[in-house]
Amino acid sequence: MTSSSPTVTELRAELRALQNKNHELGTRNAKLAELLKASRDKLQVLYEELEGLNTPPSTYGTYLGTEDNGRSAEVFTGNRHMRLMIDPTLDRASLVPGIRVRLGEGSVVVEACGHTDSGQLATLTETIDGNRALVQDHSGEEVVVKLAGALQTGDRAPRPGDTLLVDTKAGYAFEVIPKTEVNRLALEIVPDVTYADVGGLHNQIEQIQDAVELPFAHPELFQAYELHPPKGVLLYGPPGCGKTMIAQAVAHSLAVRMGSESGSYFLNIKGPELLNKYVGETERQIRLIFERARELASDGKPVIIFFDEMESIFRTRGSGVSSDMETTVVPQLLAELDGVEKLSNVIVIGATNREELIDPAILRPGRLDVKIRVDRPSQSAAADIFAKHIRSDLPLAAPAELLIDAAVTHIYADRPFVELTYSTGEQEILHYRDFVSGAMIANVVSRAKKLAIKDHLAGCGSGITVDHLISAIDAENRENEDLPNTSSPDEWARIAATGVSRHAGTITNVRIIG
Numbered sequence: 001m002t003s004s005s006p007t008v009t010e011l012r013a014e015l016r017a018l019q020n021k022n023h024e025l026g027t028r029n030a031k032l033a034e035l036l037k038a039s040r041d042k043l044q045v046l047y048e049e050l051e052g053l054n055t056p057p058s059t060y061g062t063y064l065g066t067e068d069n070g071r072s073a074e075v076f077t078g079n080r081h082m083r084l085m086i087d088p089t090l091d092r093a094s095l096v097p098g099i100r101v102r103l104g105e106g107s108v109v110v111e112a113c114g115h116t117d118s119g120q121l122a123t124l125t126e127t128i129d130g131n132r133a134l135v136q137d138h139s140g141e142e143v144v145v146k147l148a149g150a151l152q153t154g155d156r157a158p159r160p161g162d163t164l165l166v167d168t169k170a171g172y173a174f175e176v177i178p179k180t181e182v183n184r185l186a187l188e189i190v191p192d193v194t195y196a197d198v199g200g201l202h203n204q205i206e207q208i209q210d211a212v213e214l215p216f217a218h219p220e221l222f223q224a225y226e227l228h229p230p231k232g233v234l235l236y237g238p239p240g241c242g243k244t245m246i247a248q249a250v251a252h253s254l255a256v257r258m259g260s261e262s263g264s265y266f267l268n269i270k271g272p273e274l275l276n277k278y279v280g281e282t283e284r285q286i287r288l289i290f291e292r293a294r295e296l297a298s299d300g301k302p303v304i305i306f307f308d309e310m311e312s313i314f315r316t317r318g319s320g321v322s323s324d325m326e327t328t329v330v331p332q333l334l335a336e337l338d339g340v341e342k343l344s345n346v347i348v349i350g351a352t353n354r355e356e357l358i359d360p361a362i363l364r365p366g367r368l369d370v371k372i373r374v375d376r377p378s379q380s381a382a383a384d385i386f387a388k389h390i391r392s393d394l395p396l397a398a399p400a401e402l403l404i405d406a407a408v409t410h411i412y413a414d415r416p417f418v419e420l421t422y423s424t425g426e427q428e429i430l431h432y433r434d435f436v437s438g439a440m441i442a443n444v445v446s447r448a449k450k451l452a453i454k455d456h457l458a459g460c461g462s463g464i465t466v467d468h469l470i471s472a473i474d475a476e477n478r479e480n481e482d483l484p485n486t487s488s489p490d491e492w493a494r495i496a497a498t499g500v501s502r503h504a505g506t507i508t509n510v511r512i513i514g
Contacts, residue, residue, distance in 0.1 A: 061075040061078070063096070066095065071086060085108050086108070096112075122168070123163055132146055133145055133164070161291070197245065200380075201242050233370045235349065235352075237375055250304065265303045282329050290346075310350035397464060411432075421507065432477045445469075448469045
């Protein structure tokens with residue numbers, strides 16, 4: 001019996017079965033290869049973790065410099081100054097003095113980790129040789145440190161008054177912290193107050209323009225006449241009469257005159273924050289303010305240093321009750337005004353309502369040369385001030401001129417408030433009008449606006465009326481904080497001397513009428 005050979009169909013079926021088997025084995029082999037690779041990677045990770053566990057701990061230090069042609073480095077670590085070797089694979093360009101470095105096994109420098117971002121704060125007093133600085137910590141101790149590379153190559157070099165991040169043990173300053181003492185004490189702004197916003201003070205504005213703006217408007221004439229601009233101006237008078245607004249308007253006018261809104265600087269000194277319980281701190285801060293002013297004025301832009309409530313800082317020496325700090329603070333200001341370093345393009349403007357308390361040495365000619373009295377507004381000046389606040393574009397129940405005239409007439413009416421008796425036997429009656437100020441007028445208008453809003457919500461009409469203004473004036477007179485709640489003759493003598501009374505003698509008796 002003979003066997004028959006496979007047919008073509010059977011051979012093809014067997015070939016397809018072998019191909020399917022081969023594809024299945026190939027797929028299984030690929031999966032096994034992937035599994036093997038994943039296991040190998042996992043073993044590698046476990047091996048690296050095991051190696052890391054066996055690695056000794058790293059320490060960090062501050063890189064100070066390179067020695068031996070780059071083979072070793074000076075490093076401050078563990079409160080010790082050490083010379084350590086550098087890993088040959090480490091890029092030497094990454095090592096900058098002051099940078100933090102990681103130390104590997106055997107205390108070898110193996111990595112540059114950037115500058116530290118935490119530590120002690122100190123105030124920069126002055127720079128030395130461009131790469132060193134004299135700094136002062138919160139306790140007043142002075143230390144000389146080096147400036148890290150970032151401070152030497154940055155866009156802005158550190159300047160006196162800046163707060164620096166330092167490591168006094170390593171002897172390096174790393175970063176300027178954006179919080180300077182000068183910025184906390186003096187706000188560098190260009191006010192948006194113009195002369196048009198100041199009402200009833202035309203004579204005072206003309207005086208301060210002549211004193212402050214003329215030297216910048218016509219410097220060639222001042223040079224031809226060998227006339228030096230005034231170093232300072234004192235604005236004095238009762239509170240709330242526009243002294244601060246005049247100073248702000250001067251700064252704005254100078255900025256416009258110099259050609260741009262950034263053409264001048266207005267350093268508004270926060271006087272009470274200058275006071276410090278540590279000896280010498282107030283004087284140092286005054287010195288920093290004037291150093292900052294000289295720096296800003298070095299490019300020809302005028303700088304105004306404005307001391308509001310000037311008597312709170314620069315009182316007459318010898319008048320202190322306890323610490324008597326005036327004996328050192330006043331001479332510091334005098335030294336800045338008359339010192340060797342010339343005050344070029346810097347103008348000091350002081351404002352006070354107690355000019356008798358300021359040390360006379362500050363007020364003499366050559367220091368605060370110009371003294372401008374800002375009195376309480378007259379009847380016409382009060383109308384001008386009212387016009388700044390009652391404008392035709394506001395909701396008004398009557399024409400603005402009628403409202404202003406009615407308000408001025410009422411506020412300046414004969415309404416006795418207090419009777420003063422002098423040592424000479426003379427008597428004087430002060431009226432409510434004798435205590436009017438620009439701030440009071442502004443508050444009267446604000447009260448009238450609030451009354452108008454309440455009536456509008458109640459459906460009783462729309463707009464500011466004469467009745468609203470009269471009611472606001474009466475309420476303001478009752479609550480005016482400028483009127484002392486005391487019968488002290490000394491207190492009334494001071495108020496009566498602010499342009500109201502010119503009687504000889506002292507006040508011996510006060511009788512409240514209103």
